[in-house]
Amino acid sequence: MILTILTYPNPELKRKSAPVTIITDSIRELVRNMSETMYAAPGIGLAAPQIGVHQRIIIIDISGKNEPPDLIVAINPTIVHAEGETYEEEGCLSVPDYAANVRRHERIIVKAIDLEGVERTWKADDLLAIAFQHEIDHLDGILFVDHLSTLKRELFQRKARKAAEEKR
Numbered sequence: 001m002i003l004t005i006l007t008y009p010n011p012e013l014k015r016k017s018a019p020v021t022i023i024t025d026s027i028r029e030l031v032r033n034m035s036e037t038m039y040a041a042p043g044i045g046l047a048a049p050q051i052g053v054h055q056r057i058i059i060i061d062i063s064g065k066n067e068p069p070d071l072i073v074a075i076n077p078t079i080v081h082a083e084g085e086t087y088e089e090e091g092c093l094s095v096p097d098y099a100a101n102v103r104r105h106e107r108i109i110v111k112a113i114d115l116e117g118v119e120r121t122w123k124a125d126d127l128l129a130i131a132f133q134h135e136i137d138h139l140d141g142i143l144f145v146d147h148l149s150t151l152k153r154e155l156f157q158r159k160a161r162k163a164a165e166e167k168r
């Protein structure tokens with residue numbers, strides 16, 4: 001089932017998500033729906049709070065259009081090591097029609113549990129490292145636009161307000 005993705009400035013996107021304590025059938029169904037929603041959008045990552053569920057679950061698939069899907073499901077993800085710096089353009093399904101460069105760590109190590117409840121470790125760099133950092137931010141109520149300089153963020157907010165007014 002394709003779910004509705006909440007968009008800025010929905011206050012639900014600012015809420016912190018709670019850890020998953022037990023992987024139930026409803027969590028498995030949620031992940032299925034999240035992946036359908038992400039692939040349909042299409043996007044390379046989605047965090048549960050983006051569909052209004054405040055649990056620490058993210059999914060990522062950075063495989064290209066002509067590659068087989070390679071879905072990562074990370075439950076209760078934590079970054080246990082981070083190094084280097086990148087400054088790449090990011091977008092977000094919750095912030096449509098906007099992209100901006102964001103400073104991130106270049107290489108990270110992420111620990112999480114998968115859908116089977118098994119602890120997994122990912123050594124990520126480049127796009128995958130950025131995707132993990134972006135999606136984990138969502139679990140703490142942080143959007144990529146929150147990383148922008150004050151000036152850039154104000155320009156973004158003005159543009160978003162204008163777009164909202166035009167829709168009315």
Ligand code: NI
Nearest residue numbers: 091092093094
């Ligand atoms: Ni996002």
